[in-house]
Amino acid sequence: MSCPDCFSGNVHAGSPRGEVIKLHGLDAYVTEPEGEAKGIIVIIPDAFGWEFVNNRILADHYAAKGGYRVYLPDFMKGNAAPVWSIATLGAVMKTGSLMDWVVKPYHVLRAVYAMVPFMYRNRPVKSWPIVKGFFAALRKNEGAALPVGAAGFCWGGKHTVFLAQGVEVDGKPLINAGFTGHPSMLEIPGDIEKITIPVSFAMGELDSAVKLPQIKQIESVLAQKEGAGEVKIYYGAGHGFCVRADVMVKDVERQALEAEDQAIEWFKRHFAEVSS
Numbered sequence: 001m002s003c004p005d006c007f008s009g010n011v012h013a014g015s016p017r018g019e020v021i022k023l024h025g026l027d028a029y030v031t032e033p034e035g036e037a038k039g040i041i042v043i044i045p046d047a048f049g050w051e052f053v054n055n056r057i058l059a060d061h062y063a064a065k066g067g068y069r070v071y072l073p074d075f076m077k078g079n080a081a082p083v084w085s086i087a088t089l090g091a092v093m094k095t096g097s098l099m100d101w102v103v104k105p106y107h108v109l110r111a112v113y114a115m116v117p118f119m120y121r122n123r124p125v126k127s128w129p130i131v132k133g134f135f136a137a138l139r140k141n142e143g144a145a146l147p148v149g150a151a152g153f154c155w156g157g158k159h160t161v162f163l164a165q166g167v168e169v170d171g172k173p174l175i176n177a178g179f180t181g182h183p184s185m186l187e188i189p190g191d192i193e194k195i196t197i198p199v200s201f202a203m204g205e206l207d208s209a210v211k212l213p214q215i216k217q218i219e220s221v222l223a224q225k226e227g228a229g230e231v232k233i234y235y236g237a238g239h240g241f242c243v244r245a246d247v248m249v250k251d252v253e254r255q256a257l258e259a260e261d262q263a264i265e266w267f268k269r270h271f272a273e274v275s276s
Contacts, residue, residue: 016056018063018070024137026130028073031060037069039147039176039271042138044131044156045072046243047118049080054243055153058260062151066264069146071138075131075159079121085114124158124185131159132167135174147176147271151263153243154209157183158191164229166196173197177270178229179263181242184209192221199229200266202259204237232262 018031029050041062045055050072059070074080139148152160157180164178178199186192188210199222203215210218212233219231234241234255241252242259 014057026073031063033063033067038067041068041070041149043072044152044159046154047081050074081118136169147274149177149267150175151179153181158185164197164199165194188214201231205235206238
């Protein structure tokens, strides 16, 4: 279901500026733009969930740079992967000294302890109805008069693709556009062939969850479906670069910011089509 890189990366420094609310039965982080919202973006997060500081800071960026109201719900219902597993996976991968090898079994056990419960409790057959139900309620209420977009990362990417397969409520699509950064769990080409709502993909050349030949397959399928979407490949980037990039590495930070702009411009373009 998930790869080790889904649980690795870096924690970013910063203070989220939004607030926590209850929305359609879920806890959710919400952040507002300066002026009137031009639309709604719902972030479907990576394995670390709605409380992870990186995801909340990303929500703030979408609101500030795009002028959107952004929701980050607890789709995992308290069962996100623990943030400490980021350091644990880093320790598992270390091989520089004899001590790294001596302590490796301990870190492997801790990694399994973090990853297996997450994967079981948040498998798509269980999580998809939660995501779908939230978006249906959102479309009938907050999103009745506003365009709605889904931005999914890693674990959330699968759900974004599902939403883009034309799911409707009361004759309206649950989303008007989707964006996904380094999605995981995709069935390629099957999941992509069913897309009917435009989706923008931000993919790392070195992604371990969706490798380069599969990325090219996604490109090929979308090219045959007019208006179905786009793929941008970030060369040298690996899995998790949109959310958990090491900001001390210049090129990686730049690519994460470019992926933010990719998402914002995509939603801007497709939301304008809804409003016109």
